Amino acid sequence: MERKEFIKSLTIALLTPTLFLAACSDDKKKGDQNSNVNSQTFTCPMHPQVVQDKMGTCPVCGMDLVPFEKNSADAALHLDESQRALANVTTMAVGLNGFNTYKQLNGRLVVNPDKTEYISSRVAGRLDRLYVRQTGEKISKGQPLYQIYSEQLASLQQEYLLALTQAAQFPGDKTFSQILKSSRQKLSLYGQSEGQIKALQNSKKTNPNITYMAPQNGTVAELSVTEGQYVAEGSPIMRLEGYQSLWVEADIYPSELGSIKEGQQVKVVIPGWEDQPQLVTIKFMNPALQADGQLIQLRGAMPNPNNQWQPGLQANVFVPTQSKGDVLNLPVDAVIRSGKGAHVWIEKEQGKFEPQIVKTGMESFDTVEIKEGLKAGDQVVVTGAYLLYSEYILKKGKDPMASSKKCKTTIK
Incomplete structure (x- = not known):
C-alpha cells in the first residue's frame, strides 16, 4: 500500500513541470498571434514593395516610411481638417434633377447622289476628242466634255434640213410642219442643244463631229472612256459629282432606335471646324441591318458652302437625349x-470617407x-476623389472596390 502511494506521488511530481511549460507555451503563442494582428507595419510612399514592422527609411530612395494599415478591418479613410484642405476634398449632397445630354455617334461625309450626274453617250460613234482627261477636274455647266463622230x-441632221426646206416651200401644209417639228425633236432627244440646232439651221450643212456640253456644275469623279474609242448608244462616258450639298451618315445600334427618329435635328461637328457646327435633319433611316456590322444607318443632307468640306471626312454626330424623369x-x-x-x-461622418460601388x-x-x-442626400x-483612391491603396494595400458595398439601391 505504501509502495503504491509512493509511485503515485512520484508520477505527479514528474508530470507537473511538463504541463506548466506546455501551458506557458500556448499562452506565448496566443500572445505572439495577437501581437502580429495588432502590430503596425510601415511602407515607402514611392516603393510600396518595401514593407517593415518598424519605423525607418526606405532602403531604395531613403524616404521616411509611413504607417501601412494592411491588416486593418476599417474600410474608411479618416482625414482631419488640415489633410482635407491639403487634398482639396469637397463634397455635395446628391439630388434628383433633370438630365439632358447628347449621344455622340461616329459619322462621315459622303457624296449626295441627288447632286450626281452620269454622262452617257446619246449616239453610237467614235470619240474623236476628250476635253476632260483626268478625274478631280472641276466642270462648269455648258463646258465642252467630248466630241463624237x-x-x-449626221443622217438626223440631213433629215432636219430636208424637213426645213419642205416646210419653207409649203408654209401652210400641216404635214410638212409636223415633219419639221418631229425631226427637230429627234435632234433634241439625241442631245443637241438649241444653239447647235439653230447653228445647223443657219449653216445648212451637216457635221458628223458633234460636241456635247456639261449639263451641270460638278467635279469629274470617274472617267470611263479614252480618246479614239468607239462607244455604243448609252455607253457610260463619265460621272460628275456636285459637292455643294453632302450627306452625313452615321451608324447606330438597333437598341438605340427609341431615342432617334426621322425628322429629328442633330448637331454635326467636323473635326478641325469645331467653330462651325451644323444642324442637320435626319431624312432617312435604313430599315435593314448592315450584314457586316449589325448596325442601322441614318442619313441627312448638309449644305457645303464653297465646297469647304470633302466627301470622306469624319464627322461627330450629336443626338440630343433626355432622361424620362428626374435622375x-x-x-x-x-x-x-x-x-x-x-x-x-x-462622407459618412465628419472626416470619415468610404468607397461605394455605383452603376452609371x-x-x-x-x-x-x-x-x-x-x-x-448622400454626401x-x-x-x-482620385487622391482618396490613391491614399486608400497606399495605406491599406488593397482596392477600394474589394471592400466597398455593392449596388443595392436602384434609382427610378
Whole structure:
C-alpha cells in the first residue's frame, strides 16, 4: 500500500513541470498571434514593395516610411481638417434633377447622289476628242466634255434640213410642219442643244463631229472612256459629282432606335471646324441591318458652302437625349472607374470617407447619371476623389472596390 502511494506521488511530481511549460507555451503563442494582428507595419510612399514592422527609411530612395494599415478591418479613410484642405476634398449632397445630354455617334461625309450626274453617250460613234482627261477636274455647266463622230447623227441632221426646206416651200401644209417639228425633236432627244440646232439651221450643212456640253456644275469623279474609242448608244462616258450639298451618315445600334427618329435635328461637328457646327435633319433611316456590322444607318443632307468640306471626312454626330424623369447625377470627376467597375466616395461622418460601388447611365461632357448605388442626400466627394483612391491603396494595400458595398439601391 505504501509502495503504491509512493509511485503515485512520484508520477505527479514528474508530470507537473511538463504541463506548466506546455501551458506557458500556448499562452506565448496566443500572445505572439495577437501581437502580429495588432502590430503596425510601415511602407515607402514611392516603393510600396518595401514593407517593415518598424519605423525607418526606405532602403531604395531613403524616404521616411509611413504607417501601412494592411491588416486593418476599417474600410474608411479618416482625414482631419488640415489633410482635407491639403487634398482639396469637397463634397455635395446628391439630388434628383433633370438630365439632358447628347449621344455622340461616329459619322462621315459622303457624296449626295441627288447632286450626281452620269454622262452617257446619246449616239453610237467614235470619240474623236476628250476635253476632260483626268478625274478631280472641276466642270462648269455648258463646258465642252467630248466630241463624237456619228454618222447616225449626221443622217438626223440631213433629215432636219430636208424637213426645213419642205416646210419653207409649203408654209401652210400641216404635214410638212409636223415633219419639221418631229425631226427637230429627234435632234433634241439625241442631245443637241438649241444653239447647235439653230447653228445647223443657219449653216445648212451637216457635221458628223458633234460636241456635247456639261449639263451641270460638278467635279469629274470617274472617267470611263479614252480618246479614239468607239462607244455604243448609252455607253457610260463619265460621272460628275456636285459637292455643294453632302450627306452625313452615321451608324447606330438597333437598341438605340427609341431615342432617334426621322425628322429629328442633330448637331454635326467636323473635326478641325469645331467653330462651325451644323444642324442637320435626319431624312432617312435604313430599315435593314448592315450584314457586316449589325448596325442601322441614318442619313441627312448638309449644305457645303464653297465646297469647304470633302466627301470622306469624319464627322461627330450629336443626338440630343433626355432622361424620362428626374435622375441622380454627379460631376464626371466624382466617379472613379476601373476594369472592375465604378465607385464614388461618400462622407459618412465628419472626416470619415468610404468607397461605394455605383452603376452609371447617361453621360455628358461634365455630368454622369447614377442609376444604382446612391440615394438622394448622400454626401459625395466631387473633388479630390482620385487622391482618396490613391491614399486608400497606399495605406491599406488593397482596392477600394474589394471592400466597398455593392449596388443595392436602384434609382427610378
